Amino acid sequence: MTRPIRPKEHLVGPLAPAALPARPRPGAMPMPALPARVCPPAITDASLVLGMALPARCGRVSAQHLLRALGWPPHHRLDIQTRHGMLVICSASDGLHQVGSRGDLPLPANARHMCRIEPGQPVLLAAIVTHDLLVVHPVSTVVRLLADLHTHLAGADNWARG
Numbered sequence: 001m002t003r004p005i006r007p008k009e010h011l012v013g014p015l016a017p018a019a020l021p022a023r024p025r026p027g028a029m030p031m032p033a034l035p036a037r038v039c040p041p042a043i044t045d046a047s048l049v050l051g052m053a054l055p056a057r058c059g060r061v062s063a064q065h066l067l068r069a070l071g072w073p074p075h076h077r078l079d080i081q082t083r084h085g086m087l088v089i090c091s092a093s094d095g096l097h098q099v100g101s102r103g104d105l106p107l108p109a110n111a112r113h114m115c116r117i118e119p120g121q122p123v124l125l126a127a128i129v130t131h132d133l134l135v136v137h138p139v140s141t142v143v144r145l146l147a148d149l150h151t152h153l154a155g156a157d158n159w160a161r162g
Contacts, residue, residue: 047130057119059112064103066127066134074101082114087136107136116140 049069053061072078072091076099079092087107089097097106107117117123117138124137 049127089134
């Protein structure tokens with residue numbers, strides 16, 4: 001018995017989608033220009049005013065000469081944030097805190113605890129006038145930074161002698 005000859009079957013052809021008509025490729029769109037980089041003003045000796053204070057039990061510190069340098073009068077609204085173990089205080093029209101009537105700054109209890117600021121332990125206050133900021137450094141941060149610096153200087157001094 002002979003087998004009838006069948007035409008070759010092409011099953012793939014009907015399953016493949018038909019080619020789309022050729023369309024021109026869209027041209028490259030230009031990238032939008034980035035805004036110019038604005039560098040904040042450099043901190044200079046004239047724009048940095050330092051002071052020391054002892055926080056009271058209620059958490060307020062007297063900082064009248066720093067507030068004058070910043071131009072913050074009594075009842076000036078403030079925003080207080082903790083950053084890297086320090087308190088960063090800036091002007092804020094809708095701030096929750098304000099400069100006291102006697103030129104004192106509030107240091108909220110939760111922020112003091114986060115930064116390990118204890119009543120009666122000194123804090124270093126740095127008013128950065130060009131940025132309208134006041135930074136409160138706990139004594140532990142100042143001690144650590146000075147210890148690192150002095151260790152580095154002592155090592156450099158011994159190297160220079162040897």
